[in-house]
Amino acid sequence: MSAGDRARGVLSRLVEATAVERALISLASLVLAILVGTGLILVAGRMTTCSASSAVYYFNIGFCYDPVLVFDRLFFGALGDPLSGGWSPDGQFAVTLRETTILIFTGLSVAIAFRAGIFNIGTQGQMVVGGLAAALGTLYASPFVSGVAGTLLLVPFGLLVGAVFGGIYGAIPGLLKAYAEANEVITTIMLNFIATGVTLYLVSDVFKDPNSPANQTVPLPDYAQFPALLFGSRQDFSLYALLFGVFTLFALYYVLEHTSFGYDVRTSGIQPEAAEYGGVDAAKTVVTSFALSGALGGVAGAMYVMMVLGKFQSGVPSYGFDGITVSILAGNNPLGLGFAALLFGVLKSGTTVVQFATDVPPQLVGVLRGLIILFVAMPEFFRLIGRRLIRPADEKRAVATDGGRAGGVDDE
Numbered sequence: 333m334s335a336g337d338r339a340r341g342v343l344s345r346l347v348e349a350t351a352v353e354r355a356l357i358s359l360a361s362l363v364l365a366i367l368v369g370t371g372l373i374l375v376a377g378r379m380t381t382c383s384a385s386s387a388v389y390y391f392n393i394g395f396c397y398d399p400v401l402v403f404d405r406l407f408f409g410a411l412g413d414p415l416s417g418g419w420s421p422d423g424q425f426a427v428t429l430r431e432t433t434i435l436i437f438t439g440l441s442v443a444i445a446f447r448a449g450i451f452n453i454g455t456q457g458q459m460v461v462g463g464l465a466a467a468l469g470t471l472y473a474s475p476f477v478s479g480v481a482g483t484l485l486l487v488p489f490g491l492l493v494g495a496v497f498g499g500i501y502g503a504i505p506g507l508l509k510a511y512a513e514a515n516e517v518i519t520t521i522m523l524n525f526i527a528t529g530v531t532l533y534l535v536s537d538v539f540k541d542p543n544s545p546a547n548q549t550v551p552l553p554d555y556a557q558f559p560a561l562l563f564g565s566r567q568d569f570s571l572y573a574l575l576f577g578v579f580t581l582f583a584l585y586y587v588l589e590h591t592s593f594g595y596d597v598r599t600s601g602i603q604p605e606a607a608e609y610g611g612v613d614a615a616k617t618v619v620t621s622f623a624l625s626g627a628l629g630g631v632a633g634a635m636y637v638m639m640v641l642g643k644f645q646s647g648v649p650s651y652g653f654d655g656i657t658v659s660i661l662a663g664n665n666p667l668g669l670g671f672a673a674l675l676f677g678v679l680k681s682g683t684t685v686v687q688f689a690t691d692v693p694p695q696l697v698g699v700l701r702g703l704i705i706l707f708v709a710m711p712e713f714f715r716l717i718g719r720r721l722i723r724p725a726d727e728k729r730a731v732a733t734d735g736g737r738a739g740g741v742d743d744e
Contacts, residue, residue: 343718346711354663357711365707366403369700373399376696397692406700409685410678424681426567429574430640432677436577437632438655439673440584441625443664446716447588448597448621454505454520455629456652457527462498462630463637464531467549467644468539469493470637474556482555487638490556494634495627501527502626503619510615516622524652532646541643548645558639568640578670580628585666597621629655654680657705663712679704 349357377388377395387394388401408415412425438455445452470490477485505523508514536547543550558570588594596612600621608614632651637644658676662668679701686697 343714346715347718349715354711354715358661358708361707361711362704365704368707369403369703370399372699372703373397373402373692373696376692382691397690397696402686402690402692402697402700405686405689406682406697407678409689410682421563422567424685426563426569427684428674428677428681429571430567430569430677431680432673433569433574433577433639434632434635434651435654435658435673435676436581436669437628437635438651439658439662439669440580440655440666441628441632441652442655442659443662443666443669444584444588444597444628445621445625446659446664448600448617450506450509450618450621451517452502452505452520452622452625453517453656454502454523454527454652455625455632455655456648456650457520457524458498458502458626458629459633459636459652460527460531460648461501461633462494462626463633463648464534464539464549464644465497465630466490466494466634467552467637470552470556471550474553478553478555480555482553483557483559486556487558490638491631491634494630494637496630498630498633499623499627502629503623506619506622509622510618528646531644535644535646546645547647549643551643552638554642556638557642558635570639573635573639580631581666581670588666593620657709660709660712660716661705663715675708676705 374390374395374397377397378393380396382396384394387396388398389395410424410428412419412421412423412428414425438459441455441458442452467490470486470493473486473489474482501523505514505516505519508519509516532547535549539549541548541550558573560567560569561571563569563571588597596617599610600612600614600617629652632655633648636648636651654676658669658672661672661675683697683701686692687694
């Protein structure tokens with residue numbers, strides 16, 4: 333058997349792996365990443381000078397960095413030290429859940445596009461546009477309501493405004509791809525720059541808060557932001573937002589797996605020729621998928637404004653680009669996205685803890701974080717490639733010769 337045949341066999345086996353097998357592969361990849369990261373920490377520790385009292389010893393050899401402490405802070409520190417006494421949900425655990433919540437929506441934004449066979453690299457721009465629109469819309473509506481009633485009306489209203497404007501901005505590259513055959517990777521990247529530049533101008537001039545030197549809008553009233561539940565109001569996290577994110581995961585899974593629109597999206601992503609032969613409007617599916625993807629990105633922007641900042645400010649973190657990694661980690665499966673977003677949220681939150689609790693350079697911490705993401709994402713990345721290169725037998729029969737039946741020429 334040639335090397336090409338062996339590689340094809342491995343890809344085929346990876347494509348056909350069950351959910352349990354994929355979870356075990358991801359867990360093994362995480363363990364391997366930790367082992368490799370341990371080696372990097374020890375090597376870096378040998379290349380650094382430190383006092384004998386601060387060094388740690390393994391195999392009677394002194395090292396300046398302790399890998400056990402580093403990974404303890406990276407994972408358990410991000411969870412607020414649950415194994416120690418007096419654990420509280422406030423603090424770093426709230427930061428982890430905050431990151432997870434926003435990453436759920438940016439990950440879903442990317443996943444819906446990937447499932448349709450298109451590459452939405454513009455979630456960051458759609459998030460920025462949706463965030464600014466949500467802030468301005470909520471500020472406009474806030475004088476008309478107040479108190480608990482204001483919260484019940486303004487929070488859903490802000491999410492809706494963010495979704496609408498994010499969806500409109502997402503539909504632009506969809507229209508360009510569907511009717512002008514423009515490459516969506518190029519158009520979405522360019523639209524990211526346009527969104528960043530235009531919103532920067534707006535918040536530094538037209539909608540700038542006159543009482544702040546920063547490029548930002550006027551702060552939202554407290555009743556126009558997500559209310560805290562179980563967590564302190566200073567943690568910039570709301571359990572309601574996380575619950576809404578979890579609900580969205582299940583809702584989108586149902587849409588993709590049990591509706592005609594989901595069938596159109598999935599068949600277009602797997603076999604576009606078969607989808608068109610079966611009556612799927614490819615152009616409409618592309619535009620709709622991009623609009624839904626942009627809407628989810630807009631919701632992420634609204635979440636960032638109404639839960640984290642309490643206003644819109646230039647320099648939105650790169651949650652949209654992180655969503656690409658989260659989607660790949662989950663294999664573009666909405667149900668797996670929650671776990672992938674949690675892992676990524678732990679890594680982002682734990683990175684900060686490591687930098688404050690150890691002497692490990694931030695560059696090395698970044699390498700460790702990237703190493704874990706790379707190892708865990710690679711199996712799913714190759715699986716996605718395999719799905720496009722190696723068609724299972726049942727998918728090969730999708731292009732029917734009997735007017736669209738997937739079973740073949742006859743049903744006997």
